[in-house]
Amino acid sequence: MVDKRTEQIKELLPVYFIMGSSNCNGRNPVDVLEEAIAGGITLFQFREKGESALTGKEKVRLAERLQKVCQENHIPFIVNDDFELAIELDADGIHVGQDDLAAVIIREKFSNKILGVSAHTIEEAEQAIKDGADYLGLGPIYPTRSKDDAEEVAGTEIIKRFRDHGITLPIVGIGGISPESAEQVIQAGADGVAVISSIASSSDVEETAKSFLRATSK
Ligand code: 3NM
Numbered sequence: 001m002v003d004k005r006t007e008q009i010k011e012l013l014p015v016y017f018i019m020g021s022s023n024c025n026g027r028n029p030v031d032v033l034e035e036a037i038a039g040g041i042t043l044f045q046f047r048e049k050g051e052s053a054l055t056g057k058e059k060v061r062l063a064e065r066l067q068k069v070c071q072e073n074h075i076p077f078i079v080n081d082d083f084e085l086a087i088e089l090d091a092d093g094i095h096v097g098q099d100d101l102a103a104v105i106i107r108e109k110f111s112n113k114i115l116g117v118s119a120h121t122i123e124e125a126e127q128a129i130k131d132g133a134d135y136l137g138l139g140p141i142y143p144t145r146s147k148d149d150a151e152e153v154a155g156t157e158i159i160k161r162f163r164d165h166g167i168t169l170p171i172v173g174i175g176g177i178s179p180e181s182a183e184q185v186i187q188a189g190a191d192g193v194a195v196i197s198s199i200a201s202s203s204d205v206e207e208t209a210k211s212f213l214r215a216t217s218k
Contacts (some may be wrong), residue, residue: 009114009134009170012076013192014216015209016172017041020048021062023146023200030065036199037073039209042192044070045095047080050148063089078114086110095137098124107132118174120151120158122165129169137194138162140175141185146196150175156188163189179211186216 017036024032033044046066048059063079067089070077076092079085083101086094093114096103103117117128118137125136138158140150159173173185174194182193193216202208 005134006168006170010191012043012114013135013170013172015041015212016043016045016192016194017199017209018045018047018080018174018194018196019200020046020050021054022048022050022052023196025201029062030069032200032205033066033069035205036209037069037075039199039206040213041075041199041209042213043078044075045078045080045194047196048082049080060085060088067091076114078116083110086113093134103128103131103133116172120154122162122167125162125167125169129167133169135170135172135191136162136167137172137174138190139173139194141173142176142181144175144197147175156184159185159188159190179208179215182212182215183218186218192216 021029046063048054054062063085067077078093078095079091080095081100083094083106094106094110095116096106097118103115107115114134115132116135116137117133119125119128128136140153141156143153144150159171170191172192172194173190177185177193177195178198185193193212199205199208
């Protein structure tokens, strides 16, 4: 039986937009987020990474502005990796990778918030499930330029493999996903797609977000 929390998480995942200031082609991230929300994104993650990433007070200030936009539009606000920031802002959730603070510790301190974990192997996925993850991020599905230390391209097969193994936790595919490829990711067994560049650097952010929504709701 699928529980209510799992169903609620699945509903948030179809078009999971991720970005920070360095992903927006010099545009104001607040404007980009507003346009993405107008196009129908279902969840947002603040991921301030890379060489030109903001730090300290500037990072917090941007996070607060983006969180406010999310709150006004009833889109949950997830923080990538930075547990202190997630606590400080009382974010709706946190997403961690395998090299970040252990999911089990976060779940202990962040008991009723959304917890996402990136996994690349069945073992990592099973550990994340034990630790109390709400969803798994699997990738990179396709080649990506948005993550310097990305693993080898896994293809949509990774999603099929995890589902065939009996993993029922909600899954988002991530890495190089476009509106054209999103449907394949869903067909492989994902509940949604997590996207940075295709939306953040689109010349028409709202229309691109709409295309993702159409592709994932087929
Ligand atoms: N994590 P884009 S790939 C943040 O494989 C991230 O775990 C990945 O950005 C993983 O949509 C990735 O621009 C980057 O390819 C996704």
